[in-house]
Amino acid sequence: MHIAGALLAVAAAGGPAAGPADAPTVMPTRFEAGHFFAVPRTVDGQGLRLIVDTGGGGGAGLYWLSGATAQRLGLKTSRCTIGGERLEVAPLPRYAPGQGLPAPESPCGPVLLVNAQFRPNAASGDGQLGAGYLPGRVWTFDYPARRLVLEPPAWQPDPAAHATPLGFRRDAKGHLESGFPRLTIRVDGQPLDMLLDTGATAHPTAAGKKASGTPTVGGYGVTSYITTSMLEHWHQAHPDWRVVDQGDDLFGPTHATRLIRVPAVEIAGWSVGPVWFTERPDRAFHVFMSSMMDKRVEGAVGGNVFGHFAMTIDYPHEKVYFRCRKGCRAAR
Template sequence: MPLTRPLMIACLALGLAAGHSHADVPLPARFEADQVWLVPRLDGRELRLFTDTGGGWNAIGREIAEAAGWPIEVVDTGQGELAVVPFPAFDEGHGIPAPPAHFMQGRLALAEPARLFGGDGFLGGRWFADGIWDFDYPAGTLTRRDAAVPPAGSHAVPLGFQVDAAGRRTTHFPSMDIVVDGETLPVLLDTGATAHLTENSAPLFGREPDDMMGVSFIEQEVFERWVRRHPDWRVIEAGDRKGPQLRRMIEVPAVTIAGYTVGPVWFSEQPAGAFQQYMATMMDRPTWGAIGGSALKHFRVLVDYPGATAHFLPADAAGDATGRHTDAGDGKAGG
């Protein structure tokens, strides 16, 4: 018998996920200002979905769901009620994989525009969960891989994930180590780390105030340590606007990731406890910040969630300022 639209949405979403389980899947992606956006099409309309390995939910704009007439269900999350819809059936040849079913049964939360980074939807850590993702920043492509085959010349970094009492991963936020100024710092691998530029910072990047840009994050304690030790490192006062807060930004000349040193890398200052305390409740260990687009843009990164490993290949692995090989094992623990 003919399928109703809601049933067709659910069936095709499941079919899309199943059909992508045995092949590499190039995704409709745009790399803009060191951020990664997916641009699938729905009924001929291109949507913009912000991707964020450090984000906590998967969501779509309420207006889109209501206009499409999707069935809306209100569920109790244990922390309040949340309106959700089935994962949509995108246009053939212009879709993206469905998220794993273990979070909200693969459904999307409904969100207002202010929570979607100016886009139509949001895909967080639980969308990336269980997959093998090839972020090629220099080429501007994102591919879901069928197997974790490291790029030739890449170096591997172990990823840590919080697990519950049964050994199941919780938020799927990956931690890893970087080295700055001879100091090893645990951080979140965060493709969505974002600064909202201000009158002070936008001209430096050739952009406009209130534009977004992918950056990296660092807690205040480490930020202050860098400023004291390196007064020559460039600092932008009030460079990143977070609601009513104005935060500093710092340009770090060199960051070592997986034995490769790249730079410069811009970090936005984060309040004390933002990662050491708050994010620590959702990760396998306390971290000092996040490594985001301002550093990842120098790499092709294969993130293997099942194997808990990330493979990094610099744009110039032969070795100049964007791909120098160093011994990353001599750093001391951050603190």
């Protein structure tokens, strides 16, 4: 979806608690086994639980709620055309002071998307702040501190942080077509283009959890993804890298996939590891995700890598900064 020019503005009433304009804004957030969930609350005391997912869908600068959640909140839906697509939207909930979200702006005004097909669940909650909504601002995902921060416009990176560029899909005129960020990591000395995916979700089987030790809440945790062909390449080149058959069953026990343990991953000049990757079919990334990105990607980097860092995504300048907080070292 076309999201060029989509801006994020903090609502004058009901937005997150903030200090001066040049101060960071700590978002109302819950941290669950490596995932960030925004947890705004309405004036009548109803709570929401929205996964913050850089690799999740959506568009037009908006976040989205499930149809059931919009109904629970009493939001009246309507239709609005954005970028040639007719979308189901609803007015923003009336958030309690200091317990809201930065209000989206779109050609339809301050509204949100309604996903009628989605059903609230433990993995994604009531909806999502995704790749349609997050671009346009600077966000810090401080994993060890379990804080999500909206940085002020004058934000400057910590000198101790390491930066790496991000890639985004743009049209012929340079307008942003997709908010899915691509970054490059190195595994076994080789560069790999990957989706930056704070929402990459694991559902380890008993065997997968025993091997990987992945923390979970309600059976769900975080992971990083790798295509079948790259997993096979790694396994053939390094038969000592442990592989767990049927290690993850996010898509059900009849579709269980493998895990592979990679000794080290280099990201923005840092080295972390070991890192477990969850197998995904080639077409999921080579075809589906790559069709929405500026280059072909080989998988996704998720919270099991980011958990070592305070990670700041500077969407306007197309960079991501990693400040080492635990268990990382400068790559050679």
